[in-house]
Amino acid sequence: MLKFDIQKNFKINSTSNHKTRTLHFKGELNLSGVCAIFGDSGAGKTTLLRCLIGLEQCTGQISFQQQQWLNQPESNKAKSKSTVHKPLRVATEKRNIGVVFQEPRLFPHLNVQQNLQLAVNKSENSAFTIQKLAQNLGFTELLNHQTTQLSGGQKQRIAIARALLTNPQLLVMDEPLSSLDASSKQLLLPFIKQISEHIPILYITHSEHELFYLSKQMILVNNGEIEAIGEPQQLFLDSELSLIKFAQQGLILNVLVKQFDPVEGLIKGCLDGQTLYISADQAPLTKQIQVKINSRDVIIALKPIEGSSLLNCLTAQVIDFSQDQQKAVILTLKINSQFIYAYITLRSFNKLNLAIGSNVFAHVKTMSIIN
Amino acid sequence: MLSAGDYQAIWLTLKLAGLTTFLLMIMAPPLAWWLARSQAKLRPLIESLVALPLILPPTVLGFYLLIAFSPEHFLGQWWLGFSETSLAFSFTGLVIASVIYSLPFVVQPLQSAFVHLDKTYLEVSSTLGYGKYERLYKIIFPMLLPSFIISGALGFAHTIGEFGVVLMIGGNIPGETQVLSILLFDHVESLQYSSAHQLSFILLVFSMSLLVVIYGFLQKRQQRVLNA
Numbered sequence: 396m397l398k399f400d401i402q403k404n405f406k407i408n409s410t411s412n413h414k415t416r417t418l419h420f421k422g423e424l425n426l427s428g429v430c431a432i433f434g435d436s437g438a439g440k441t442t443l444l445r446c447l448i449g450l451e452q453c454t455g456q457i458s459f460q461q462q463q464w465l466n467q468p469e470s471n472k473a474k475s476k477s478t479v480h481k482p483l484r485v486a487t488e489k490r491n492i493g494v495v496f497q498e499p500r501l502f503p504h505l506n507v508q509q510n511l512q513l514a515v516n517k518s519e520n521s522a523f524t525i526q527k528l529a530q531n532l533g534f535t536e537l538l539n540h541q542t543t544q545l546s547g548g549q550k551q552r553i554a555i556a557r558a559l560l561t562n563p564q565l566l567v568m569d570e571p572l573s574s575l576d577a578s579s580k581q582l583l584l585p586f587i588k589q590i591s592e593h594i595p596i597l598y599i600t601h602s603e604h605e606l607f608y609l610s611k612q613m614i615l616v617n618n619g620e621i622e623a624i625g626e627p628q629q630l631f632l633d634s635e636l637s638l639i640k641f642a643q644q645g646l647i648l649n650v651l652v653k654q655f656d657p658v659e660g661l662i663k664g665c666l667d668g669q670t671l672y673i674s675a676d677q678a679p680l681t682k683q684i685q686v687k688i689n690s691r692d693v694i695i696a697l698k699p700i701e702g703s704s705l706l707n708c709l710t711a712q713v714i715d716f717s718q719d720q721q722k723a724v725i726l727t728l729k730i731n732s733q734f735i736y737a738y739i740t741l742r743s744f745n746k747l748n749l750a751i752g753s754n755v756f757a758h759v760k761t762m763s764i765i766n
Numbered sequence: 767m768l769s770a771g772d773y774q775a776i777w778l779t780l781k782l783a784g785l786t787t788f789l790l791m792i793m794a795p796p797l798a799w800w801l802a803r804s805q806a807k808l809r810p811l812i813e814s815l816v817a818l819p820l821i822l823p824p825t826v827l828g829f830y831l832l833i834a835f836s837p838e839h840f841l842g843q844w845w846l847g848f849s850e851t852s853l854a855f856s857f858t859g860l861v862i863a864s865v866i867y868s869l870p871f872v873v874q875p876l877q878s879a880f881v882h883l884d885k886t887y888l889e890v891s892s893t894l895g896y897g898k899y900e901r902l903y904k905i906i907f908p909m910l911l912p913s914f915i916i917s918g919a920l921g922f923a924h925t926i927g928e929f930g931v932v933l934m935i936g937g938n939i940p941g942e943t944q945v946l947s948i949l950l951f952d953h954v955e956s957l958q959y960s961s962a963h964q965l966s967f968i969l970l971v972f973s974m975s976l977l978v979v980i981y982g983f984l985q986k987r988q989q990r991v992l993n994a
Binding site for chain 1: 894991
């Protein structure tokens, strides 16, 4: 359990007047697996994370499991009731958090082995060893290299190993994959997911692919506050949230792979019992894949369309609709347990006589595989 | 060849420079760290004071030190009561003066290294479990080792080369305060040009090779680390 209620004041130096911006984060997390922190740039994701780690000064309370990390009343209140309780601030090095920053930040004067050894020297009874991690992350042959000679992907793998070698009770990652190439991401994502079964992870990301692949829980940060905490699938459907504009562009679905036809380059998949064909240039590596269906690529019909090139036709039910500024209608469609959005014109909406509860056929033109 | 007096002066000079460098390497790192990081209003004043020997004529510094060391003044008087010797015209006096006038040469390379040090390395160290001081001497100082060597070398070399301050407060006592630069001056005054040539050549070669090592090797090494 991670519980926090913190304030952080920023001085904004505009030329004429001094303004302050206050960020206020309050939340309670049952930590297991990956908890993603999601939000626009400048929303305060990194600041939240740095406050939790203790790298940023802030006021308020933070507690993790049985440990109190911060108990610091706001400065003006502190004067009036200074004797009530002593302010408490546990230093970063005492919180036992493994941190992976956006940049690898390896020490340039040491080689790979020595960098990792620094973490080992300060940890006790670690479940990880340098050799094991080097094997799992594929950098055994790099152990004697200088860190300055390595590529970005190699450095980040070592940075992740270093964070794990501290034997952390919580792992914190700030967009660790954002500057890496596709092959490094493909190696690291399953690894991070696997690690999260043993150590809870807080994971900042901009990428909905990473979000849906890794996390069962997400924190939505918006404009210096926590807007919502919950399952990603649910938050992406909640029209009350700031996320909705972004979500309505397209949703991610879990699809079970049935077979792959290399001649046609098609995956035959199963979406909640309904068949789905997805183009792919190679056989998928996992039994379950995630596909993103763009809401503008969904065609709604009252009967199945015959004699067309469309391959995919899903039976669905309209469970909600809303209108945007361009008068277009966004339908929320339910396919058994999963959801898609469809973007149609107001004219079509009226012509088809759609309402909540209507059963429709959703034809999907294209979709993209995410992992 | 070198005379017994020459050897004595060389030994004394090395002793003075070694002791001065040792003291400076204890004092300078915390001072440089503070100068590099502090936002205090007092900082520019302290920084100027440290840098003063760079531009002040050494004789001015020597003159004030001579006065401070004299038994009529507090410092000299206190020392006299403490050790029953005079600070002026003594080896101890020379060490104190050397520490003051070589201070900026040791502080400035360190300060520059600390300023250019990416503070994220400190953050990473703390997330690895290293405390406030531990992260400095276990991670950051080793990372900046070239700068520490440069600082020590510059302090050492500059102490060997100083003339004005030594002349003012040390006088010219063989075995006590007669260092190389003073002895060289003596040789020239008494027209012993071949002895002067020998000492000058030694100093020239020493200084030149030191600077080549600093600029050709150590500085590059440090920059590689700082720009990584």
